[in-house]
Each structure stands twice: as structure tokens, then as C-alpha cells.
Amino acid sequence: MLRKLIWKNSSKLQLVGATFGAMFGMFLLLLAFQLYFDATELLTHDSDNLFAEDILIINKKVSTLNTLKVADSEFTKSELNDMKKQPFIKSVEPFISGQYDVQVKIKANKNTPLLNTDIFFEAVRDDLMDIDKTVWKWSERDRYVPLIIPSDWINLYNFAYAPSQGAPQISKDLIKQAYVEIIFRLSNKERFVMDAKIVGFSDKLNSFMVPMSFMEWSNNKFGDEEVKRPTRVVLVADDISNPKLLEFLIKNNYETKKDNLKTSKLNLLLRVTMAIMSGISLVIIVLSILIFILSFQLLIVKSREEIRLLIHLGYHPYKIEKFLGVYLLGMSAIIGVLSLIGVAFSKSYIGNLIVDYGFELSIGLNGQIYLLALALLVILLVINFVNIRRGIRKYA
Structure with missing residues (x-):
């Protein structure tokens, strides 16, 4: 009803x-x-994306003047200070490079080497790296040094070196399980060997990354006395799509990966x-x-x-x-x-x-x-x- x-x-x-x-x-x-x-x-x-969205990695453009040694690609203190003064930039962090000769040896097992090559290490403030902090750390008591390696380096091995030499190709999963040694070549022809482990890969970086604590320790122990100026810098921006930021980079002849801006x-x-x-x-x-x-x-x-x-x-x-x-x-x-x-x-x-x-x-x-x-x-x-x-x- x-x-x-x-x-x-x-x-x-x-x-x-x-x-x-x-x-x-x-x-x-x-x-x-x-x-x-x-x-x-x-x-x-992106599984290889190690930096947050509001971060840019910049360097100076290389020209003929660099080849003739009329200009250099290093950042001066005044240039870094100028970046820090910009209202659209939150902070500026330089990459720290290893001041020594180092080699990496990757093995399928302890007795079967896969490849052996000269490399160079770089580090940046650890909190800028978007990676598990329980993995991305190092102290002298640790059994191995964590490494992040360039994806292009693996691709070069798999699609250029391995086919030409009849060597086996290696996947990223396999290389994470591989035995890795880093060998420091000292001035008196001695060698200092440490175990390492690959914990990640990067599409943006073309160098081998190590934790900042390891970089400071290794530079103090094996590095040259001369401290080199940085050639690459991490910019933490308010908004990387800000036109003023792009204008600043162009004006100062700095460059970054266009993929980030796109x-x-x-x-x-x-x-x-x-x-x-x-x-x-x-x-x-x-x-x-x-x-x-x-x-x-x-x-x-x-x-x-x-x-x-x-x-x-x-x-x-x-x-x-x-x-x-x-x-x-x-x-x-x-x-x-x-x-x-x-x-x-x-x-x-x-x-x-x-x-x-x-x-x-x-x-x-x-x-x-x-x-x-x-x-x-x-x-x-x-x-x-x-x-x-x-x-x-x-x-x-």
C-alpha cells in the first residue's frame, strides 16, 4: 500500500x-x-629511475673549445652559487668523482669471468637516490660495496661485445646475482680488491654509482690529493616544467636529458x-x-x-x-x-x-x-x- x-x-x-x-x-x-x-x-x-621527478642532472655542453682546452666542462664555485640563488631551484648537489684508477671484474661464478673493464665511480648525496636505503649504504664492516651501473653498459656488452666475441649474453637479473670485484690500481703497482654487488641499473647515468660513504672513504684511502671540480650537478627544482628553469639552462649553456623536461x-x-x-x-x-x-x-x-x-x-x-x-x-x-x-x-x-x-x-x-x-x-x-x-x- x-x-x-x-x-x-x-x-x-x-x-x-x-x-x-x-x-x-x-x-x-x-x-x-x-x-x-x-x-x-x-x-x-621506470625501474631504472633512480631520481625523483623534480630532479634534473645537468652538465655543460661540450664544444670544440673543450677539445682545444680553451674551455672546460667543470662547474666553478661561482656557477654553483649562482644556481643556488635561483628562486625556482631548491638545492644544488654536485656529483663527487673517484680520484683513483679502478677496474671492475664480473664473474658468472668465482672461477668463470664474464667481463673485465676499467670504470670510474661517482656519488651523490644518498637521500637524492630513489632506492631502498637498506640496500644503498656502506660501512667498512660490510661484506660488499653496492653498485648501480648504466643500462647502456649492459646493452653494449649484450648487443656488441658478446656477439662479436662469441661470449654469452647476460640479463639484468643474472648480473645482479653475479660475483663482482672492484680492483683499485695503486701508484706502486699494487692492487686492492674488494667484493661488490650490483643492486640497480640506470638509464639516465653513464657512470658506476656508489654510496657517498664509500666514495668519501675510497677517495681518502686511494685518491689523489688534488680535489677536482664537479662536471655534473643534481638540481632539485620546484617544478622542472617551469619555463624560467629551461631559460636559465639555455642561457648558461647547460644541458640535461630532454626526456625529463618532456x-x-x-x-x-x-x-x-x-x-x-x-x-x-x-x-x-x-x-x-x-x-x-x-x-x-x-x-x-x-x-x-x-x-x-x-x-x-x-x-x-x-x-x-x-x-x-x-x-x-x-x-x-x-x-x-x-x-x-x-x-x-x-x-x-x-x-x-x-x-x-x-x-x-x-x-x-x-x-x-x-x-x-x-x-x-x-x-x-x-x-x-x-x-x-x-x-x-x-x-x-
């Missing part, structure tokens, strides 16, 4: 329209956030696109909530005589509120579930489209998407529950 009396004068089409409007708005908003998370992961996720610009474009999509989605959701409010208000107004009759017959206003609340809860559940299903299918479809271009999206939706959907539904329910309660109590 309650159902028949309440819905007798109502327009179900209006509620259905509001439901689809809210569902479409929520779908667009959730999809915008999900695509933003996925695109950000594709742009920034990624930051794409991230900026993503944020703008997501803001636009989110704005449109929020407008649709707000309009849908207003339609919900008006629909339930109209339903209550049209059914005011029936509501008074029900209350007169002994129905408590709470029962009528609960009846309409159950309908609202059901519609909200439909909105939330169908929106999430739509986002999941859209992500799967987009993932299938881009997989041929070498991109692979993570499986499933980002956990924050579920929280966002829940928050939107709670807002929808609370606003409409309050509206229904006020409307019913008016005729009680």
Missing part, C-alpha cells in the same frame, strides 16, 4: 533521468582520475586535461544531485495528501522516510557499481589499444578510485536523505 500511494503521482522518468545523469557524471570523473593515474605511472614509472610537460598537460574533465564531470554530478533533490521534493509535494493519510492511519514518518531512503540507496548503489564497471571496461579497452605501441597498463583500478566513488555516493545520499526527511516532516 505504501508503495502504491507514494508512487501514484510521481514521475519515474524524471528519477531515471537523474540516475543516468549522476551515473554519467560519476563515470566521467572516475575515468578522468583513473586515466591520470595510469598516464602518470606510464610516464614516471615528461614534466606531459604531466602538466595531463593535470590540465584532468582538471577540465573533472570540472565538467562535477557540473554534471551537481546538476544530477539537484535533479534528485527536485524529483524527491516533487514526489513528496504531489503525495502530501497520501503522506498525511498514512500518518493519520498510524504510519510513523520514519517509515515513509525509510521507504524512500531504501529507493535512494538502491539507485545510489546502481550508480556506483555501473560507474565503476564502466571505468574498468574503458581502462581495459584503452589498454588493449595502446599495448601494440609498447605500453602496458596495470591491472585493475587504482584504490583511490574506489574511495572517490564512495565519497561521491556518501555526499549524494546525505544531501538527499536530509532533503527527504525535511519534506516528510513538513506534512507530519
Whole structure:
């Protein structure tokens, strides 16, 4: 009886329209956030990325003047101080180089050498390295020295040296398990050998990286007395997409990997696109909530005589509120579930489209998407529950 009396004068089409409007708005908003998370992961996720997004590695451009020794590629103290004064640069940290001759020997096992080559070590402040701090540390009591090596070095071995010499190729997983020795060549022709372990790889760096504690110890023990000026510097910027930063680099003839700047610009474009999509989605959701409010208000107004009759017959206003609340809860559940299903299918479809271009999206939706959907539904329910309660109590 309650159902028949309440819905007798109502327009179900209006509620259905509001439901689809809210569902479409929520779908667009959730999809915008999900695509933003996925695109950000594709742009920034890199197992070889050892530095945070707001960090640039810069050096001076090498020209003919460097070859003729008219100019040098080292940074002076005044140049470093000039960088530190820039408002868009948070901090400046120079790379520290090893002041000694060193060789690395990699073996498949203790008796089977794979390769042997001269190298040079570099280090930078440890907290700038985006790597597990339990791995990236060293003290004189440790059994081995952790190393991060250039990916290009492995590629050069696998695709140039190994095929020409008939040597076996080695994967990154295998080389992490290999026996590694570092050999310091001293001035009196003596050798000092230490065990090492490869703990990571880098696409951005072309040198062998060691922890700063090891660099300081090895330079004190084996290094030349002359301290060389840095040739590369780590810049920690507020925003690496800042045009003033790029202008500063060009003006001073500094260079960095263009991939870093391109990624930051794409991230900026993503944020703008997501803001636009989110704005449109929020407008649709707000309009849908207003339609919900008006629909339930109209339903209550049209059914005011029936509501008074029900209350007169002994129905408590709470029962009528609960009846309409159950309908609202059901519609909200439909909105939330169908929106999430739509986002999941859209992500799967987009993932299938881009997989041929070498991109692979993570499986499933980002956990924050579920929280966002829940928050939107709670807002929808609370606003409409309050509206229904006020409307019913008016005729009680």
C-alpha cells in the first residue's frame, strides 16, 4: 500500500533521468582520475629511475673549445652559487668523482669471468637516490660495496661485445646475482680488491654509482690529493616544467636529458586535461544531485495528501522516510557499481589499444578510485536523505 500511494503521482522518468545523469557524471570523473593515474605511472614509472621527478642532472655542453682546452666542462664555485640563488631551484648537489684508477671484474661464478673493464665511480648525496636505503649504504664492516651501473653498459656488452666475441649474453637479473670485484690500481703497482654487488641499473647515468660513504672513504684511502671540480650537478627544482628553469639552462649553456623536461610537460598537460574533465564531470554530478533533490521534493509535494493519510492511519514518518531512503540507496548503489564497471571496461579497452605501441597498463583500478566513488555516493545520499526527511516532516 505504501508503495502504491507514494508512487501514484510521481514521475519515474524524471528519477531515471537523474540516475543516468549522476551515473554519467560519476563515470566521467572516475575515468578522468583513473586515466591520470595510469598516464602518470606510464610516464614516471621506470625501474631504472633512480631520481625523483623534480630532479634534473645537468652538465655543460661540450664544444670544440673543450677539445682545444680553451674551455672546460667543470662547474666553478661561482656557477654553483649562482644556481643556488635561483628562486625556482631548491638545492644544488654536485656529483663527487673517484680520484683513483679502478677496474671492475664480473664473474658468472668465482672461477668463470664474464667481463673485465676499467670504470670510474661517482656519488651523490644518498637521500637524492630513489632506492631502498637498506640496500644503498656502506660501512667498512660490510661484506660488499653496492653498485648501480648504466643500462647502456649492459646493452653494449649484450648487443656488441658478446656477439662479436662469441661470449654469452647476460640479463639484468643474472648480473645482479653475479660475483663482482672492484680492483683499485695503486701508484706502486699494487692492487686492492674488494667484493661488490650490483643492486640497480640506470638509464639516465653513464657512470658506476656508489654510496657517498664509500666514495668519501675510497677517495681518502686511494685518491689523489688534488680535489677536482664537479662536471655534473643534481638540481632539485620546484617544478622542472617551469619555463624560467629551461631559460636559465639555455642561457648558461647547460644541458640535461630532454626526456625529463618532456615528461614534466606531459604531466602538466595531463593535470590540465584532468582538471577540465573533472570540472565538467562535477557540473554534471551537481546538476544530477539537484535533479534528485527536485524529483524527491516533487514526489513528496504531489503525495502530501497520501503522506498525511498514512500518518493519520498510524504510519510513523520514519517509515515513509525509510521507504524512500531504501529507493535512494538502491539507485545510489546502481550508480556506483555501473560507474565503476564502466571505468574498468574503458581502462581495459584503452589498454588493449595502446599495448601494440609498447605500453602496458596495470591491472585493475587504482584504490583511490574506489574511495572517490564512495565519497561521491556518501555526499549524494546525505544531501538527499536530509532533503527527504525535511519534506516528510513538513506534512507530519
